[in-house]
Amino acid sequence: NAGVTQTPKFQVLKTGQSMTLQCAQDMNHNSMYWYRQDPGMGLRLIYYSASEGTTDKGEVPNGYNVSRLNKREFSLRLESAAPSQTSVYFCASRTWGTGYSYGYTFGSGTRLTVV
């Protein structure tokens, strides 16, 4: 039972390069989320997908795009990476019907450095 799987685990980009972070969950969860974690700032929501076919902006969406490819997969794309996007990125998912009773399940994270 893999839970939430993120790839890659580490990535170094040059300023201006693009890349896509992949996330897949095998728990049949409806909602998926992308967070970034920066020192001293907790986790901040970038984008989320409440259900297959929908996506919405979170607190810090600028410079990112997302795709909910199917129920299992939710990708995050950086079109033109900037040093300010150096961070650790976490994907998370949750199911419906529980009133948020179980919180989120998180992936292991992607550590991205933009030079």
Add this chain to the structure above:
Amino acid sequence: ELKVEQNPLFLSMQEGKNYTIYCNYSTTSDRLYWYRQDPGKSLESLFVLLSNGAVKQEGRLMASLDTKARLSTLHITAAVHDLSATYFCAVKYNDMRFGAGTRLTVKP
């Protein structure tokens, strides 16, 4: 706009001592979560508090929620080194908003 504030942000404790981490939030919510994160690792769910007055305990950790005061506490009893980690509270909003985290170090 919901704000979630944790304090302290850094906490160094001696083994065997007790301490409390506080989580204040600015907008009404009836769902509060505590997570643990070890260095370089992902977040692990510790507690889910679903109503006013909720109290949950697991080992040396006890979490409580006062929705009227918009306050949750995470109490550590007789700390041990294995509890060293960063602890986050998170509040259900439209989604989930996290505090900045409390980095706990337990020293022998």
